[in-house]
Amino acid sequence: MGSIVLHTYWRSSASHRVRIALGYKGLAYDPVFVNLLEGQQRSAEYKAKNPMGYLPCLVLDGVPYVESVAILELLDERFSEPALLPEDxxxxxxxxxxxxxxxxxxxxxxxxxxxxxxxxxxxxxxxxxxxxxxxxxxxxxxxxxxxxxxxxxxxxxxxxxxxxxxxxxxxxxxxxxxxxxxxxxxxxxxxxxxxxxxxxxxxxxxxxxxxxxxxx
Ligand SMILES: N[C@@H](CCC(=O)N[C@@H](CS)C(=O)NCC(=O)O)C(=O)O
Structure with missing residues (x-):
């Protein structure tokens, strides 16, 4: 398994989703904290990762992925067990x-x-x-x-x-x-x-x- 970095904020509900999914799949990650109340998500540096200026951003093997549901689907496809979606x-x-x-x-x-x-x-x-x-x-x-x-x-x-x-x-x-x-x-x-x-x-x-x- 490669490296996993999650740009997250404790009260970001979309980041919370990805934290749950990573835990469900037993995947360890390094957090990078982005303070929403201080507006860090709107910095040029962060927007280079997510042009919408939203958390979360998951960096998998050095590649950034945004939109939490797209990230959940990616995790489910890359790390299939245990699955997040039923088979049927x-x-x-x-x-x-x-x-x-x-x-x-x-x-x-x-x-x-x-x-x-x-x-x-x-x-x-x-x-x-x-x-x-x-x-x-x-x-x-x-x-x-x-x-x-x-x-x-x-x-x-x-x-x-x-x-x-x-x-x-x-x-x-x-x-x-x-x-x-x-x-x-x-x-x-x-x-x-x-x-x-x-x-x-x-x-x-x-x-x-x-x-x-x-x-x-
Ligand atoms: N559809 C996006 C929504 C992301 C989102 O709304 N993130 C919020 C935190 S939960 C955010 O970063 N908001 C920053 C802002 O409103 O400035 C996703 O699921 O990733």
Whole structure:
């Protein structure tokens, strides 16, 4: 195995995804800490790695890769066991739908660059975050309920008995939901999946508070 470097920030949910996936696959990496609050992601040096100015960036054998879901797919293809996606194409599509509910439907709306456009008012930002995260988690819960009805999937993870890429996306999203005080009571399947995943040691090791750059 070659070298793996991860440009990360403790509270970056997209970096959190990649930390979980690396832990799941038992891959050691060297972290490079990029402080989002200090704007280090917008430096010319970092933007040479990711022109969007977003974390994470994974450097594998000296080659930089960006966009967390593309990175997860790359890791799954390069280091196939244990797998992040089921084998059956229909199952893969259903897991990928859960992945995209978070990746496309929720997380982009909670990004710093978007919140800056919402305005400086903290209450306004919080209302925005609660609206879009709550809306997206409601859809995630509804899709889990549909899979339960159609396929008999009853957890403990998001897509049945095995940990998948859907769990990799869900855990950081629930971390953010808790951070912004979102009521998770209406989402029992989401809570069950998050509880099952966060009980796993490699998921706990990837948690924001467990990172060396975490601030109290
Ligand atoms: N779709 C991207 C999203 C990445 C992203 O939004 N990163 C956030 C942290 S979680 C970021 O770096 N934001 C910096 C900013 O808004 O200035 C991915 O999945 O990698």
């Amino acid at each position: 194409p229909a199952d893969r599509a259903r897991v990928r739908a859960l992945v995209q509910f978070v990746n496309a439907g929720i997380q982009p709306l909670q990004n710093l660059v978007v919140l800056e456009q919402v305005g400086e008012d903290k209450e306004k930002r919080l209302a925005w975050l609660r609206h879009f995260i709550g809306r997206g988690l409601g859809a995630f819960e509804a899709l889990l309920a549909r899979y339960e009805g159609e396929l008999g999937l009853r957890g403990p993870f998001a897509y049945g008995e095995r940990f998948t890429m859907a769990d990799v996306l869900l855990v950081p999203q629930i971390y953010a939901a808790n951070r912004y005080g979102i009521d998770l009571e209406p989402f029992p399947r989401v809570r069950r999946a998050n509880d099952a995943a966060t009980a796993l040691p490699f998921v706990a090791a990837a948690a924001p508070e467990a990172q060396p750059d975490a601030k109290p």
